[in-house]
Each structure stands twice: as structure tokens, then as C-alpha cells.
Amino acid sequence: MSTYILKRFLQLIPVFLGATLLVYYLVFSLPGDPIAALFGDKPVNAAVAANLRAQYHLDQPFWIQYLLYLKSIFTLDLGQDFSGRPIATVLGEVFPVTARLAIMALIFEAFFGIIFGLIAGLRKGKFFDATVLIFSLVVIGIPIFVLGFLLQFTIGVQLGWAKPTVSSAATVPDLILPAIVLGLGSFAYVLRLTRTSVIENMNADYVRTATAKGLSRFQVVRVHILRNSLIPVITFLGADLGALMGGAIVTEGIFNVPGVGNRLYRAVLSGEGPTVVSIVTVLVLIYCLSNLLVDLLYGWLDPRIRYDS
Amino acid sequence: MSASVEIREAEDATERPLLEIKDLAIGFTTSNGEVNAVRNAHLTIMPGETVAIVGESGSGKSTTALAAIGLLPGNGRVSAGQILFDGDDISNASEKRMIELRGNSIGMVPQDPMSNLNPVWKIGDQVRETLKANGLPSGPDDVAKVLSQAGLPDAASRAKQYPHEFSGGMRQRALIAIGLSCQPRLLIADEPTSALDVTVQRQILDHLDKMTTELGTAVLLITHDLGLAAERADQVVVMYRGQVVESGPSLELLQNPQHPYTQRLVASAPSLASRRIQAAKELGVETDDMLAPSETGVVEPSKTDEVLQIQNLRKVFKLRSGLGKSTDFTAVDDVSFSVKRGTTTAIVGESGSGKSTVAQMVLNLLAPTSGKIIFDGVDTSTLNSKDLFAFRRRVQPIFQDPYGSLDPMYNIFRTIEEPLRTHKIGDKASREKKVRELLDQVALPQSTMQRYPNELSGGQRQRVAIARALALDPEVIICDEAVSALDVLVQAQVLNLLAELQSRLGLTYLFITHDLAVVRQIADHVCVMERGKLVETGSTDEVFESPQQDYTRALLNAIPGAGLMLPPEVEVA
Numbered sequence: 001m002s003t004y005i006l007k008r009f010l011q012l013i014p015v016f017l018g019a020t021l022l023v024y025y026l027v028f029s030l031p032g033d034p035i036a037a038l039f040g041d042k043p044v045n046a047a048v049a050a051n052l053r054a055q056y057h058l059d060q061p062f063w064i065q066y067l068l069y070l071k072s073i074f075t076l077d078l079g080q081d082f083s084g085r086p087i088a089t090v091l092g093e094v095f096p097v098t099a100r101l102a103i104m105a106l107i108f109e110a111f112f113g114i115i116f117g118l119i120a121g122l123r124k125g126k127f128f129d130a131t132v133l134i135f136s137l138v139v140i141g142i143p144i145f146v147l148g149f150l151l152q153f154t155i156g157v158q159l160g161w162a163k164p165t166v167s168s169a170a171t172v173p174d175l176i177l178p179a180i181v182l183g184l185g186s187f188a189y190v191l192r193l194t195r196t197s198v199i200e201n202m203n204a205d206y207v208r209t210a211t212a213k214g215l216s217r218f219q220v221v222r223v224h225i226l227r228n229s230l231i232p233v234i235t236f237l238g239a240d241l242g243a244l245m246g247g248a249i250v251t252e253g254i255f256n257v258p259g260v261g262n263r264l265y266r267a268v269l270s271g272e273g274p275t276v277v278s279i280v281t282v283l284v285l286i287y288c289l290s291n292l293l294v295d296l297l298y299g300w301l302d303p304r305i306r307y308d309s
Numbered sequence: 310m311s312a313s314v315e316i317r318e319a320e321d322a323t324e325r326p327l328l329e330i331k332d333l334a335i336g337f338t339t340s341n342g343e344v345n346a347v348r349n350a351h352l353t354i355m356p357g358e359t360v361a362i363v364g365e366s367g368s369g370k371s372t373t374a375l376a377a378i379g380l381l382p383g384n385g386r387v388s389a390g391q392i393l394f395d396g397d398d399i400s401n402a403s404e405k406r407m408i409e410l411r412g413n414s415i416g417m418v419p420q421d422p423m424s425n426l427n428p429v430w431k432i433g434d435q436v437r438e439t440l441k442a443n444g445l446p447s448g449p450d451d452v453a454k455v456l457s458q459a460g461l462p463d464a465a466s467r468a469k470q471y472p473h474e475f476s477g478g479m480r481q482r483a484l485i486a487i488g489l490s491c492q493p494r495l496l497i498a499d500e501p502t503s504a505l506d507v508t509v510q511r512q513i514l515d516h517l518d519k520m521t522t523e524l525g526t527a528v529l530l531i532t533h534d535l536g537l538a539a540e541r542a543d544q545v546v547v548m549y550r551g552q553v554v555e556s557g558p559s560l561e562l563l564q565n566p567q568h569p570y571t572q573r574l575v576a577s578a579p580s581l582a583s584r585r586i587q588a589a590k591e592l593g594v595e596t597d598d599m600l601a602p603s604e605t606g607v608v609e610p611s612k613t614d615e616v617l618q619i620q621n622l623r624k625v626f627k628l629r630s631g632l633g634k635s636t637d638f639t640a641v642d643d644v645s646f647s648v649k650r651g652t653t654t655a656i657v658g659e660s661g662s663g664k665s666t667v668a669q670m671v672l673n674l675l676a677p678t679s680g681k682i683i684f685d686g687v688d689t690s691t692l693n694s695k696d697l698f699a700f701r702r703r704v705q706p707i708f709q710d711p712y713g714s715l716d717p718m719y720n721i722f723r724t725i726e727e728p729l730r731t732h733k734i735g736d737k738a739s740r741e742k743k744v745r746e747l748l749d750q751v752a753l754p755q756s757t758m759q760r761y762p763n764e765l766s767g768g769q770r771q772r773v774a775i776a777r778a779l780a781l782d783p784e785v786i787i788c789d790e791a792v793s794a795l796d797v798l799v800q801a802q803v804l805n806l807l808a809e810l811q812s813r814l815g816l817t818y819l820f821i822t823h824d825l826a827v828v829r830q831i832a833d834h835v836c837v838m839e840r841g842k843l844v845e846t847g848s849t850d851e852v853f854e855s856p857q858q859d860y861t862r863a864l865l866n867a868i869p870g871a872g873l874m875l876p877p878e879v880e881v882a
Binding site for chain 1: 428487
């Protein structure tokens with residue numbers, strides 16, 4: 001087991017190097033001069049520009065820039081963004097906000113997706129099942145920015161049940177509405193996945209055998225149908241955590257959440273290589289770790305694929 | 310549960326039947342309206358008695374039994390008649406009443422041990438929940454006791470294992486433990502051993518017998534095997550197309566079947582047959598004569614008598630055991646035998662004995678680790694790609710699963726024509742003529758050509774597979790469990806067809822099977838394999854009449870109904 005985890009951690013090294021190199025190269029090849037853009041409408045002062053270029057190593061060729069960046073990572077000094085603040089501080093500000101948002105979205109989609117999916121599966125072909133299926137299709141069909149603005153306007157502005165925008169502290173109550181918007185698409189997928197999986201398991205021989213033992217319907221569902229049906233759902237949820245962290249850009253934009261997406265968007269626009277690469281690298285690592293977590297959970301849920309041999 | 314011929318009236322007349330099914334009809338709602346799966350079924354089980362329902366798949370035997378425990382699939386329902394359990398009609402009982410009965414009054418041992426245990430829970434947990442749901446003490450000791458009573462050794466530690474760590478036989482013991490854990494008065498055993506090897510089957514059934522006799526449990530045994538039913542049950546009920554066609558004390562029914570279907574079943578039950586199918590002699594031709602004409606130009610008279618020689622064959626598989634380490638597993642160990650032209654050699658053994666691995670190596674689909682396969686004087690491992698292509702034309706396979714071995718997207722004409730086209734034989738018109746001839750040979754109507762595999766029954770599909778194997782006029786046909794997936798009647802038809810084709814075309818068969826009863830019907834020579842080794846070879850008569858090895862004797866004794874005496878001639882209607 002521990003060798004398996006160690007092996008998985010060692011696999012993170014090439015992923016880390018590959019991701020940083022690729023992202024750094026993409027930012028490097030962006031058209032336009034980021035330093036010139038900093039001056040805005042004012043004329044560019046050549047001496048100041050040269051000074052800034054030297055400070056951010058923008059006068060160096062690509063490989064030197066990349067290696068200098070790697071060095072800064074290993075010395076735990078990520079450098080500064082264009083406004084002069086240490087990148088590490090920036091990361092420390094934005095990641096907790098987005099992590100809170102993503103985890104809230106994950107809890108929402110897992111809880112409601114599994115419950116609705118289970119009921120729909122058990123009542124296959126009945127009214128509840130049909131209603132929920134149509135609803136999930138509608139949710140999947142409508143783009144997230146339309147849903148976001150719609151809910152912001154109706155629930156936030158017209159009904160006044162929640163604040164339409166998020167304060168700079170981004171507290172848990174502030175984030176409830178954005179989390180629902182963020183998790184809504186995946187909620188529909190979790191629901192459909194759970195439903196399919198439940199229907200498949202309901203017809204399994206061991207479910208019939210369990211009924212023949214004299215178990216009540218509730219026990220059969222809880223012990224034999226639910227746990228077996230959750231295996232594919234857990235896989236989806238784990239992979240989705242990474243996607244939610246990185247995919248919150250639109251939602252954060254709508255509700256003005258001071259999170260990763262907002263900061264990353266600004267950094268891409270202004271061509272701040274080190275900031276973009278730092279944020280994306282952390283996202284990639286989160287993605288890899290959540291996948292590792294899924295694989296471990298998978299072994300826990302399904303003893304046939306434990307990794308200790 | 311001896312198969313004694315006891316007359317019902319002789320028993321205590323005041324005793325009430327434990328289960329009585331009267332005029333039962335079960336309907337399934339389909340998109341085409343309601344279909345009746347069972348009509349007018351009736352049977353009676355006295356306390357402590359064993360009653361078997363026999364029939365082929367689709368005869369309604371399992372449906373009848375499932376209705377008795379209220380486990381019909383969602384779209385099925387009892388549409389008429391009564392199911393009286395201890396005098397109480399439960400045919401349309403509430404779910405609450407059925408939950409009360411299940412487990413502690415009516416237990417079930419299901420058919421397939423591989424799919425009937427939940428893979429994500431420990432064996433012990435699955436026993437414990439049964440005890441708990443029926444209000445019995447369910448501590449670790451109680452669970453271990455139940456498991457060890459079902460014949461599971463070292464039960465306390467076995468209870469902590471998961472189903473995938475158990476063999477098929479052990480899983481079936483666990484399922485028997487679950488079925489009998491609450492000491493029900495009636496046990497429904499739905500083909501409890503049909504997925505197991507024949508020797509394991511005997512052990513399990515003996516143990517089940519012993520337990521139900523001790524506990525005084527009545528058993529409703531569902532099986533397709535008439536021999537097994539006669540051996541294990543006091544009464545036999547024969548079902549055919551949803552109806553009970555005959556019932557009575559088992560031996561009486563076996564010796565004097567009244568209904569035409571029962572007569573056919575008795576006549577073709579492989580476990581009761583005792584002779585080689587004699588198609589060749591009936592036609593009055595010697596197999597040697599059939600070799601001479603050499604219509605295809607492939608068979609030449611000068612060829613050696615031994616068409617296939619297997620010399621010291623070995624196959625070692627590397628099993629990965631993590632981190633680049635591997636252990637060797639010898640699947641086939643120093644196997645030598647030879648096959649005479651125009652005869653049938655059977656390789657028998659339990660699953661895991663290496664018999665299919667031998668077949669794959671003979672087909673040149675798997676390379677041997679060492680040893681030689683000499684086909685018609687040539688070592689098959691030395692063949693270049695051109696010679697291998699020619700070899701494939703002369704040696705053809707028929708596989709077990711007629712559902713999996715036909716391409717669902719090809720119609721039957723294309724399926725049978727494919728080998729001809731691959732080997733560039735004839736033009737379009739002559740290939741079509743050949744396909745028609747082949748369909749005639751396997752007794753399928755020519756209209757079958759336009760149909761697709763999913764429109765055919767299992768037996769028809771296996772005929773198509775045989776026609777495809779014959780398309781290239783091969784000399785040797787390797788049948789890997791070619792009749793195992795078929796019902797007994799269909800099995801008998803296919804075996805007869807194979808015997809007839811052998812005598813007409815001078816074919817040589819290498820027949821891989823786990824079923825000794827089939828061997829008796831088709832083979833001239835038998836090779837018995839155990840754990841990769843060849844333990845006994847000889848002519849079929851020698852092996853069956855005076856087996857030399859304990860293992861062979863165990864296999865022979867395990868044939869259901871082997872010890873039953875039958876009348877010498879049973880008229881086939």
C-alpha cells in the first residue's frame with residue numbers, strides 16, 4: 001500500500017515539470033509586450049522598461065527564464081507579480097477562497113446528485129424519474145453563465161434570498177449561491193450516473209439473493225445497492241474537484257468572487273508569466289492529488305482492486 | 310433423500326403439505342402485451358421431502374420457484390392459481406409478509422456462485438446480515454458456526470475474506486450457509502451446482518443432502534439435469550414450455566416416462582447414456598474408405614495414420630506478482646498423446662486443468678514453452694506464414710459460446726462464406742453453392758442465409774459455427790467445450806450431427822470438455838488431465854470400465870445419475 005502511494009507521488013514529478021514547462025512556454029509565446037502594456041496610454045520610458053524587463057528576466061531567452069523560474073520555486077521564492085506583491089502571498093489569498101467555493105459545490109452536487117439519482121433509479125420509469133431526468137437535461141443544456149446570471153438576478157436581486165455578489169472576505173454564507181451555480185452542471189451528471197448505476201445494480205444477482213435472505217427493502221438498498229452504485233460516482237466526484245477549482249473562472253466572474261479564477265484571468269491578460277504558471281501548477285498538483293485520492297477511495301470501496309499485492 | 314419409490318398415500322395421511330402450488334399461472338408484461346411464462350403448474354412438497362423440477366432453459370422452472378419466495382422480476386406476476394405455504398396462500402401476499410417468510414421459513418440457494426455474493430462485502434458480513442435480519446444471534450462465533458456447518462474449513466478466518474478470494478465451490482458453500490443459516494422449513498435450490506466442476510458438484514450436493522436431512526428441511530431443487538434430479542429427489546416434476554407435463558416418484562418416472570417430452574429427455578440425457586454414438590457403423594462405411602477419394606486434394610492416402618502427435622508439450626505462464634517480480638505457473642506440464650485420423654480424442658479435466666491451453670497450442674494460437682506439436686508429419690512451430698495459412702485451412706475450431714463466436718453484424722451467409730473468401734476459394738457463385746451445401750449438411754434450411762445470429766437459437770448458432778468450421782474441408786476440428794452451453798436435447802442433436810459428419814467426411818475431432826457423459830457419447834480415446842498433467846489415457850471403454858487413477862474414478866463417480874439403472878432401450882417418440 002505505502003509503496004503504491006510512494007510510486008504515485010513519484011509520478012507527480014514528471015507531471016509537475018511537464019505542466020510548468022508547457023504553461024510557461026504558452027505564456028512566453030503570447031503576442032504583445034507585457035511591459036509596454038503596463039504603461040497603458042502613457043509613453044513608454046525606455047530606461048524604466050529595460051529596468052523592469054531585467055527585474056522580471058524578460059530580456060533573457062526562454063530556457064533561461066524557465067530555469068530561473070524553476071530555481072525560484074525550489075528556493076520557495078516565487079518572485080513578485082507586476083504590482084510588486086510576492087506571488088506566494090497572492091496564492092495564499094486566492095486559493096483558500098476558491099477551495100472553499102469548490103468544496104461547497106462538491107458537497108452540493110454529491111449530496112443532492114446521489115439522493116436524487118438513487119430515488120430516480122429505484123423508481124425507474126415513474127413520474128419522479130422522468131421529471132428529474134428532464135430537469136437534468138435542461139441543466140446540462142444551458143451554459144453556466146446563463147444559469148449564473150439567471151440565478152443571480154432571480155434569487156439575489158429580485159427575491160433577495162442571497163447577496164448577488166460576494167464580499168472580499170468570501171464567507172461561507174456569501175458563497176452558497178455561487179457554489180450552487182458552480183456545482184449545478186456536475187450535479188446533473190452525478191444524478192444521471194447514480195441513476196444508471198443503481199438501475200444496473202438493482203438487477204444484480206446478489207441483490208436478489210439479499211432479498212431472499214429476508215432483508216427489508218431499506219436494508220437491501222442501503223447495504224447492497226447504494227455502496228456498489230457509488231463506485232463510479234466517487235471516481236467522477238474526485239476528478240471533478242480538480243475541474244471545479246480550475247473551472248470556477250466564469251462563476252467567480254459573475255459573482256465577483258476574489259478567487260483563483262479571477263486572479264488567473266487578470267494574470268493571463270497582463271502576461272504575468274510567473275503568476276500564471278504558479279497558479280496553474282498548483283491547480284495541476286491539486287488535480288493529480290485528487291485523482292490519487294479517488295484511486296485510494298476506489299480500493300476502499302471495491303476490495304477487488306486493492307493495491308497491496 | 311434416497312431415491313426410494315415411496316407412494317405418497319403410504320405416508321401419514323394427516324400431514325399437511327409444506328408447499329402446494331395449484332393451477333399456477335405467471336405472466337410477464339412485455340411491450341407486446343402479457344406473455345404467460347407458466348400455465349397450470351402444480352406441485353406438492355411434504356415437510357422434509359425433496360422435489361425436483363426438471364426442464365430446459367425457458368421451461369418456467371426457475372420462474373415457478375421464484376414465485377414461491379416472492380422474487381419474480383419486476384414485470385412478472387402471478388395471474389392465476391395459488392401458492393400455499395403451510396396452508397396459507399402467499400401468491401399475492403404483501404411484501405411485509407414475504408420479508409417475514411424469507412430467510413427463516415423459505416431459504417434460497419441461487420444458481421451462480423460468482424454473481425450472487427456482493428463483491429464489496431466480506432463473506433462474514435453477508436452471513437451476519439442474514440442472521441440479524443431474522444432475529445438470530447449474529448456474533449462472530451455464530452457466523453463461523455454457520456459457515457463451518459456448510460463445510461467451509463477454517464471458517465472464522467475465512468469469514469473475514471471477500472468473495473473474490475474464494476473459489477467457486479467455496480462461494481457456493483457460503484451461499485448454502487446463507488440459505489440454511491436460519492434453518493428454514495423449505496429450501497429453494499436453483500441449479501445450485503451447475504456452474505461448478507463435476508467433482509465439486511458432487512461434494513456440494515452430498516453436503517447439502519446431509520444438512521437438509523439433519524435439519525429436516527424440505528428442498529425444491531431446480532435443475533436441467535434429469536440424472537441429477539433422479540439421484541437427489543424423491544419426486545420429480547418435468548416442465549416444458551411453462552407447463553408441468555409429468556410428475557411422480559423419480560425412479561418410476563425415469564424408468565417409465567409417459568409424456569413424449571420426458572421420453573426424449575430420458576433418451577438424450579448425457580449423464581444416462583452409456584454408448585458411443587454409432588453413426589459410422591449405421592451408414593455402413595469404414596472411416597478409412599472416406600479418406601481415399603481426397604476430393605479437396607488436401608488429404609493424400611499416403612499420409613500417416615496419426616494425424617496429430619503431441620510430444621512433451623509444456624506451457625509456462627508468468628504470473629505478475631508486483632514490482633517486476635513474477636512467478637511461473639505451469640499450465641501444461643509434459644503432455645504427450647497422439648490422435649489417429651478419423652477418430653475422436655477427448656481431453657477431459659476440471660477447469661484449470663490446462664485442457665483449453667492444449668487446444669489453443671494445437672490451433673497454433675499460443676506458442677508452447679517447450680515440446681512439439683506434429684501435424685501430419687510437420688512440426689507446427691516451424692511453419693512460416695504461408696504454411697501457417699495452409700495449416701489453418703486444415704485445422705478448424707468450434708468454440709464453446711455460440712453467442713460470442715459469431716459476428717452479430719454478419720448475416721449467416723457472410724459468416725460461413727468468410728473463410729472461403731479469406732482463402733480465395735472459388736468465385737462468388739461457387740461459394741454460394743458451397744454455403745448452401747454446408748447448410749444442408751448441418752440440417753439448417755437454406756433460408757437461414759439471410760438471417761442474423763441474434764435471430765437464431767443457441768443450437769442453430771452452434772450449427773452455423775459447425776458449418777463455418779467445415780467450409781474449408783478441414784481434416785481436424787478442435788471442439789473446445791462445443792456443446793457445454795447447450796440444453797440436453799440440443800446437445801444430443803449437435804453430438805449426433807458431429808458423429809454423422811465424422812463418418813461421412815472422415816473428420817478427426819479433438820474434443821475438449823469437462824463433461825465425461827459427453828465423452829462417453831462422442832470419443833474413441835480419452836486423455837484425462839489434472840493440474841496440467843496427463844494422468845490417464847486410453848480408449849473410452851477402458852477408461853470408463855476400468856479407470857486406473859483415483860482422479861479418473863472421482864470424475865466418473867461424480868457424473869450425476871451414473872449409478873442409476875435404466876431400462877436398456879428407451880423409445881424415442
